Amino acid sequence: MLTGINKVFTFVDDRVKARDFWVKKMGFILYRDFGDCPGQDWVEILAPDQRAGIVVAPRPEGMPSTAGQLSYLAFWCEDVREKRAELEARGVKFVDEIVEESWGLSTTFEDDEGTQFNLSERKEIVTDFAA
Incomplete structure (x- = not known):
């Protein structure tokens, strides 16, 4: 049986700017920041209730x-x-x-x-x- 939603994805042009928006303005919790890991340039943030997260990832090439x-x-x-x-x-x-x-x-x-x-x-x- 499924328990809940783990995470959803949103794609951005500027990971750092997006991280700051979700954490500083929206009040989400920074869970992981993979910005310093080669090939893993995304951020995971948690909703304030910590039940689901958002992966903030670079927009793939060609994605509008x-x-x-x-x-x-x-x-x-x-x-x-x-x-x-x-x-x-x-x-x-x-x-x-x-x-x-x-x-x-x-x-x-x-x-x-x-x-x-x-x-x-x-x-x-x-x-x-x-x-």
Whole structure:
């Protein structure tokens, strides 16, 4: 049986700039930095709850930039308004207003390379799928 999600990948042009964004601005935990290892130029960071991580890796040759595009990576928090204010104070740029969706409040921020990510809150967590 699977236990959970281990890590997801995001590709960047500047590993150091991306590491600093996720750790200093977003409050993630630096788990491993392979920048000094030959052939292994990536960073692993952990979400604050330490349940899943993000591998921040160099964009492979030929892979287009994701600047200005919504990524396939979304985050959640207990209170979107509070978290947005906190992140804006740390220098995180938001590209839209907070919107009320059927699942809760939602907004979009971007990293320092312009890739966009969703931030939302959950109204409830479904644990009984038989219902």
